Structures are given as C-alpha cells and as structure tokens.
Amino acid sequence: MLVFDTLEETIVFVFRLIAAIWFPIVVAVCFHYAEQKTKFKEWKYWSKQILIGVVFGCTASLATEF
Numbered sequence: 001m002l003v004f005d006t007l008e009e010t011i012v013f014v015f016r017l018i019a020a021i022w023f024p025i026v027v028a029v030c031f032h033y034a035e036q037k038t039k040f041k042e043w044k045y046w047s048k049q050i051l052i053g054v055v056f057g058c059t060a061s062l063a064t065e066f
Contacts, residue, residue, distance in 0.1 A: 019065040027059050 004010040031052060034040040040048070 013025075023063060024056065024059050027055060 002013070004013065030042075043051075
C-alpha cells in the first residue's frame with residue numbers, strides 16, 4: 001500500500017503515473033500523424049519499423065523508470 005507523508009509527494013506520484021500512461025499514446029499519435037501528413041509515409045517499411053521500434057523501446061524504458 002502506498003502511503004505518502006505529504007500532499008506534494010502524492011501529487012508528484014500521480015503526475016508521474018499519468019505521464020507514464022500518456023507518453024506512449026502521444027508518441028503513437030505523433031507517428032500516425034507523421035504517416036499521414038509528412039514524407040515519413042515514403043520511407044521504406046523496414047526503416048519505419050526500426051525507428052518505431054527504437055522509439056517505443058525508449059518510451060517503455062522511460063515509463064518503467066517512474
């Protein structure tokens with residue numbers, strides 16, 4: 001059970017939790033937008049897969065650090 005001494009600690013914890021949840025969603029939306037509106041759609045399939053894999057790997061790593 002999580003018990004915090006101050007309200008500030010609780011707010012920071014909740015903010016970090018929300019950020020860890022929303023960050024991958026924002027990244028996915030950015031990739032979707034890039035696929036629709038920029039020259040990213042002209043990249044080769046495997047180039048896109050490598051970039052997306054690295055970015056989401058870093059995103060997952062950052063999300064677990066909280």
